[in-house]
Amino acid sequence: MTQGIIIKALSGFYYIESDGVIYQTRARGVFRKRGQSPLVGDVVEFESSNLQEGTLTKILPRKNAIVRPPVANVDVGIIVMSAVEPEFSTHLVDRFLVYLEGLDVKPVIMITKTDLLDEAGMSRLVDIKARYEKIGYPVYFGQEVMKDKAPLLESLRGEKVIFLGQSGVGKSTLLNEMIPDLNQETGEISNALGRGRHTTRHVSLHEIEGVWIADTPGFSTVDFMEIEKEDLPHLFPEFVEVEHECKFRECSHQHEPNCAVIAGVESGDIWQERYDHYLNFYEELDQRKPVYKRKK
Ligand SMILES: Nc1nc2c(ncn2[C@@H]2O[C@H](COP(=O)(O)OP(=O)(O)O)[C@@H](O)[C@H]2O)c(=O)[nH]1
Ligand SMILES: [Mg+2]
Ligand SMILES: [Zn+2]
Structure with a gap:
């Protein structure tokens, strides 16, 4: 029996990464009987005599689980917020922060499109950045991450990461930058045609320099259902x-x-x-x- 992480779930198969090798497995029938369903991000035990026909035998206890998109054991949530188009909103940032704190997910704030700001707009955001940092939240400017990803990746080593944010803020653009070969659609095309497609898209985890990044762009709003x-x-x-x-x-x-x-x-x-x-x-x-x- 071996331990690994589910990095993809598709058509009844669970793809498990263990020591750099990917195993195709099916879940034991007992999970369905118990109403349990393995999620991408789950740490699991499995048996496998070859790469194609393994059996997922046990799901280890989860730290958290997000329903839509389905992903478990999330460590870090990167809240993407554009400076303009759509307008920067501290109200929405705080909403995402509360949601992530409630799930025991560490938040990171990512401010995009600062290249579209004038000087006054930029100094307002520099002030907002300092205020969030004073609370203890890391804040990055997307433009700087696009130039050099190393500091961000360094700070995320070993973590499972999701991106959140409204439509049009630049999530897919950032994901494409972080995950080589991803080629997610960006801009108007995806906004016009992509809705249905994105909601049915499956989540996968991609390992980039020791960071596990979920390729989901599917978090535009969050509710407080689980919060008292x-x-x-x-x-x-x-x-x-x-x-x-x-x-x-x-x-x-x-x-x-x-x-x-x-x-x-x-x-x-x-x-x-x-x-x-x-x-x-x-x-x-x-x-x-x-x-x-x-x-x-
Ligand atoms: N000027 C500027 N445009 C950006 C930046 N980041 C993303 N965009 C553009 O914003 C639009 C929406 O980006 P996209 O990644 O599709 O956003 P998503 O809906 O959050 O996935 C696209 O046309 C991008 O090219 C940025 O930093 N500066
Ligand atoms: Mg997108
Ligand atoms: Zn008080």
């Missing part, structure tokens, strides 16, 4: 850093007296815009109709 209102404060690292100074335990950082987060916003230590988005998301979760949640 009470957990939301814990998904803002700069709040977590000071929450022990709040007078009340489980402080919602809204109406409570002697709240360290509110004090931080007032003193300027905590970014007002992030706090405003926190209030928006809290309200959204509060207004949500009750849903039947999976037990953890």
Whole structure:
């Protein structure tokens, strides 16, 4: 029995990479009976006497699993946001950040199309970059990554990585740059014709210099289905850093007296815009109709 990672799932076959070799396998029938389905990114055990006819026998416990597109054990999510076309939105960045924090995925922010900015626009984004970095989030400019991928790849070594972001921000352009031979469609062609095709496309993992990159461009929006209102404060690292100074335990950082987060916003230590988005998301979760949640 051998261990490996599922790098592709297609027509009932699971392609498992183990020590640089790819094995074609089928899953044991027992998975279907149990309602389990192996996902790209799963660490699995398998038996195989040749490269074409292996049997996937066991799925090791997952760190996380994303449904659409289906991929498991994601370590890093690269949030791609264009400077313009579409317009840069800190609200959307924060939404992706909360989503990734909720899945225990480390976020990286990637700002594209800065070549289309004037000086004032650029200095605004340099300021935004510094603010996210102060919270602890790495921020890259796409234009610099296109010139030299090494620093980014270096920081991602050993990780499984997905790209997220609205349509048109440059995800496919970046993926093509990162993954040689990928040739994903970019621009108007893919925006006009690609929707149906992209949603049915299968995810694969590509190993690039020790980094596992999923070739999916399929994350344009995210929902907060799995997030409880009470957990939301814990998904803002700069709040977590000071929450022990709040007078009340489980402080919602809204109406409570002697709240360290509110004090931080007032003193300027905590970014007002992030706090405003926190209030928006809290309200959204509060207004949500009750849903039947999976037990953890
Ligand atoms: N000027 C400029 N255009 C870019 C940049 N990155 C991507 N684009 C263009 O933006 C359009 C959308 O890019 P694409 O990669 O298809 O975006 P996706 O929908 O997120 O996959 C394409 O026409 C790209 O050529 C950039 O850094 N600068
Ligand atoms: Mg695309
Ligand atoms: Zn508080």
